[in-house]
Amino acid sequence: MTRFIRKAAAIVLAIAFMAAPALALDRAAIVAQACGGPGSMTEAAAALTAGVATASKDDAAWAATLSGAAIERTLKCGSPPVIAAPAGARDAATLAPATSADGTSPLLSLKNRPLFETARAAATLFSGVTQGERGAALSALERRAGSLPPELFEKAADAETDVGLKERILGVGQAALLNSPDVSKRISAIERISVSADRRSLTQVAGLKTDPAYATDQAFKAAVDAGVASIERRLQISNALNTLYNGLSFASILFMASAGLAIIFGLMGVINLAQGEFIMIGAYVTYAVQEVLRAAAPDLLDWYLIVAIPIVFLATAGVGVFLEATLVRRLYTRPLMTLLATWAVSLLIVNLVRVGVGTQNLQFVTPSWMSGGHLLMGDFIVTWNRLFAIVFAAATLVLTWVVLKRTPLGLNIRAVTQNRAMAGCLGIATRRVDMMAFGLGSGLAGLAGLALCPIYNVNPQMGSNFIVDSFMVVVLGGVGTLAGTVIASLGVGQINVLIEPLYGAVAAKVIVLLMIIAFLQWRPDGLFAVKGRRK
């Protein structure tokens, strides 16, 4: 990576040197370069980056527009080259309205893309209207600070009016001086970098050990060593956080997939092999909600996941109740037959969806609030879609717990789970409770489907991925206990994530499953068995 950056930096610097005296950007020449081959496009990007520090604010704004157009392929290299925009095409050099919008758009090569991104960010740093824009541009530049001329940051800081942002710009500028000829500047750069430590900065700082000053200058050596040590410490913490987060996110998926199963299995001893298909139905209903919103209320589209929650629950619960009433109820005394019948139902559902909707992955709009992630510290990234799944699972857990412990239905479910005959004698309509519980379990599976939409592919086959895993979680936790399901999900998720980097994903899965099988031989009733007389 570094060699590439250095090379690019060399070009940038060379051109910056050449372009330094000119205070205005040579717009026509740069546009011509941007419309040339890959080689001249590299030069265009370099000229833009180098020029913005000394250019007028107007020129900087133009530079941001041009590089943006190149990245988004709205630059049309006709004669004259224009920038296509929804409001109408504009001349690429003057930004005056243009008549024709013809011409081909050059495709950025892999090498040129980051250069234009840098140019756009640098130009925005000078010309951005709002403080937010300039801040975002600075963040984009932060990772490539070393490849930029140091005076760019000085100039930007001079021009910056916001005190906080000015401070940040100076900081980034300082960090960019890691290879500065001045040792003291290098030391302050090291200190600066060590604060926001990730693996890339470790590579950079550790790379300074080959610096001649490392052997001669005691202070420099101490700064480098301290920097490396501090970054490594932070990396360790961030790695541990990563593992925890990954484990938690996997556990939340496992929990969502098995919560409904645990209730149904615990209550009726019925194995529902169609559980995975309820998950799939949940996802498809979510999709339907999205499409309806898209047509009826596009403003709400960003919130379709939230809007869909009650609809998905009711729809899948309805399918569950229907299944219970028509099929499962007739097979209660033959649990193993239920197994086969629900397997047939799952086959039926998958194929109905396949024929009715198609086999392709459904397209979900990623809501703006769920796209991407946030780098919390070091290497530790919190991705929003996983966080959504975790929060969603936690909320589901709380709600399910409340339903089971605080509502009449929950009381009935618990009563029937513990002693069906006695509950029946006490006047509880066990048949009705079964139906409601089956509905509840199915509804939970549907919600799992909803939570999975932003993470997994949604297609008719998706349900089958969960069957073995979720059964093992339910059995491991102990049938009929929500707490057991939670603990088992957390344990399985975390152990899986711990083993994965050591032996690979397949082996992790194999080891975890074998561990569960072995554990069940030791405790056939799972972690939290409801103890009672053996029948």
Place this chain on the structure above:
Amino acid sequence: MTVAILVEALTVEFGRFRAIDDLSLAIDYGEVRAVIGPNGAGKTTLLDVISGVSRAKTGRILFDEKLELTRASEAQIARSGVRRKFQKPSVFEALTVRDNVEIGLGGAIDAVARERVDKTLETVGLAAEAGRLAGELAHGQKQWLEIAMVVVSEPKVLMLDEPVAGLTDEETERTSALIRALKSPERAVIVVEHDMDFVETVADRVTVLHEGRTLFEGSMARARADARVVDVYLGR
């Protein structure tokens, strides 16, 4: 005379629930002992532990003053001569009545064995039903079939868990006659039952259990007079 079943300081727990709490008792050969008590007193649990279905937490049970039943498997216990009829009639429904009794006898089926099976079927009054499937029998017939399966092997300790539950008066009468006929100096019979009149007709002595402990031991007549027993049964 040796003691057939000797229970010493027995404690059985299910999770946090203590079904049997530091129980000790002795049952002699030749007697018919009834174990009575309210629901949850630990009667069936006691039979479960003796027959090896449930495990004790502490304490031990000696059979014939030699075999420690708390350490043996269910099959070992049964083969040593301790047999039991379950609360809910447990017969093999997909097999014939004769098959059921033959399985109860165990071992190879030769002429001697066949004769014994015939005789036992005769005793319980199921000779005419020998070729039918056990699943087709009436409830009372199933009760007797299960008794036949248990007694055909001439057990030394015979445990009967609610043998007359759900039976008509006439059937109950026949069952108590059967139990009296099974009484022998080489055999101890333990009966768990709710029907007090029935208990009175068959039992030599009764043990009243309450919350896993012995509340009373003695004859049925004295049990009926005992204030604590009356209290436990009626007081709540």
Place this chain on the structure above:
Amino acid sequence: MTDKAHILSRAFEDRIFVGVAAAVALAAVVVALFPGLSGYRVNIAGQLACFALLALSLDLIWGYAGILSLGHGLFFAIGGYVIGMHLLEHAVATTGVTPDIVQFMGWKALPDWWGPLESFPVALVAALGVSFAVAFVFGWVSFRSRVGGVYFAIITQALVYVAMLLMFRNDTGFGGNNGMTGFQTIFGAPFQTPGVAKGLAATSLLVLFAALVACRLLMIGRFGRLLVATRDDETRLRSLGYETLRLKLGVWCLSAVLAAIAGLLYVPQVGIINPRVLSPELSLEIAVWCAIGGRGRLAGAVIGAVLVNAIKFSLSATMPELWPFVLAGLVILVALIFPNGLLDIGRWRPTWISRPDVLQPGDAKP
């Protein structure tokens, strides 16, 4: 299970059994001696026989002992993989052609320890021995800790899934996802020889016939009755002095070995063995075959396996869209109307749909 419907009249059952056994024997004769049959049909008959044998093996433990295994594909695969290794070694020995697997696994030659499998008797013993050993260890541990019913089903499903994941890994060393293919010769004869397909199919049918008769004799005897007793009420049987662990372990191992034999016969007829046979879906389908035909009657398993697979073969080629619906419909139909399989047709009265069951405590048994 207080399932009286399960009890068929014995006369009817006997008739069906003799009919099925005779049909299998007749099919063996037709396949072996009738010259006009196309190779394709012969092959189909042979494959159906293997599936029937596999279903039969599951029926022993599910139908008679009441233990549902959702992982029987594991034993089928053991047989299949061992014969696959044998055929590859055999191909190298007779033709000298390096099989594909050597090249895509990045080996120089087949692993040394496969060497002894070049001899068919060794391979046979290995297949039976490994399946027996795996079944014994897993069965002993599970039955001893009294894992049963639905739990056993789930654990066996997880077991076969684990095996599938393992075999999908290239590093496990059995060809990964591709498995083994490219078998050239069997007993020295190239696979293209017309007699080979006939021989394999006829052998499969004869083995099926022999297994049917042997299992029948075993099941109407004392062992069979004790198994049924285990299924009906295991605690009762134990308290009559029987070590049900031994009974269950015995029939479990027997069933595993039968399944391995089915795999052993199947692989040379389809020319490939790969981890697909370890997928939980296949193992579930074996149970479906048994359930459709009718459990605990031996003949039912054979009828179910043949029926389902024959429909599958013809429909997946002619009406591919329809096939999954037919299978799903068939299973639901059987579950609702013929709770004990299609053999119930003989005693079916038009109540249309069985009434809702009432669950009793202690009823939660297969």
Place this chain on the structure above:
Amino acid sequence: MSKFDRRSFLMTTAGLAAGAALPLAAPPLIRSARAAGPVKLGCLFSSSGTMANLEGRMNFVAKMAADEINAAGGVNGSTIEVVTSDPASDWPLYAQIGRQMLAETKVAALFGCWTSVSRKSVLPVVEQNDGLLFYPLHFEGDENSKNVVYVNSPPASSVLPAVDYLMSPDGVEAKRFFMIGSDYVWPRTINKQLKGYWKSKGIEESAWKEEYVPFSFSNFQTIVNQIRAFADAPGGKCVVVLTVVGSSIPDFMREFANQGISSSDVPVLGLDMVEADLEGLDTAKMVGHLNCWAYLQQAKGDANVKFLKSWSDYVTKTGAPFKKDVAIDPMVSTYDAVHLWAMAAKKAGSFDVPEVRKAFDGLSFDCPSGYKIGMTAENNYVSRGVFIGSVNETQGFDVLWQSPDTPKPVPMSQY
């Protein structure tokens, strides 16, 4: 055996026996088509199971190509009838149906399979029956059967040029490689050949890392973490060589983008990635990642315009459950395959496999990719052009680079 009516016993027995034996002797379900009438071509593409989304559309492309040929008068006086099936993503079933099509339906050629393993399972069938299988996927190479026509490219003629591009100054001067693949023969063989290639270029072994995941694996969090760590380590620009298949591709790409890695940080070269894999993804964050095929939808030329229009019309006409504005390489390869077969049959004047095979030498066809693809007598490989595509915002690929001509296919890799 207890008492029952002897006659009914005999009848039942005879009935069951006859029932079992009847299918063996009965006339075929599907009549032989050897006589005059349409010539049949068989398709082995799954329309259910894990491969359905990718393979399913091929059935329609084959029919579309046959319609084109029939409209132009058919072949050797016969019209073509395409017989489809559903092997349900179940590998042994491919062999089973293949056998049935060759032996019973008497198809003149088979078109099918996506994964290597399905091809490997059909291979013995076509060899034993001396049939022809047109295989439309790029694959691991190292196979050369006279009964299989390898319509797409082996790695040496497609993957290596793409990797070369990444390592060149025009690309990103890649120095380090993270290989992540599904655990089966195609990714492993590709990676083995790549490693051999890099070794031959003097690249150290520490410059690459290999990870394999099971089929339909979806939880890529940990692996993407590893990639981030690997990419940030010293030693030069890192690229990801992605050889996961099926539903793992979109799952990987989504996690990759969500963890904030863009193509300008670490580019991904997705070797099995097609437009269909991007359906449902927010590709704005994935712009610039690469794939590499012998055809891209953006290929220039009249042949492509015509092909895309035919496909769009065909989907509209038949209501096929696939997008009418998405065309992927294997579709084009299937389309090419049907045309190549028809040209060979016409040239041979016969539908017999040995005759058709002899006619392969010197065939050439104007592929929608814009290249003139061709075959030689040397082997059953087809020489095709190579494209490198770059993901764009609209879930498609822009052509970033394409080979100047059609490189000669190299079946057996030297690495």
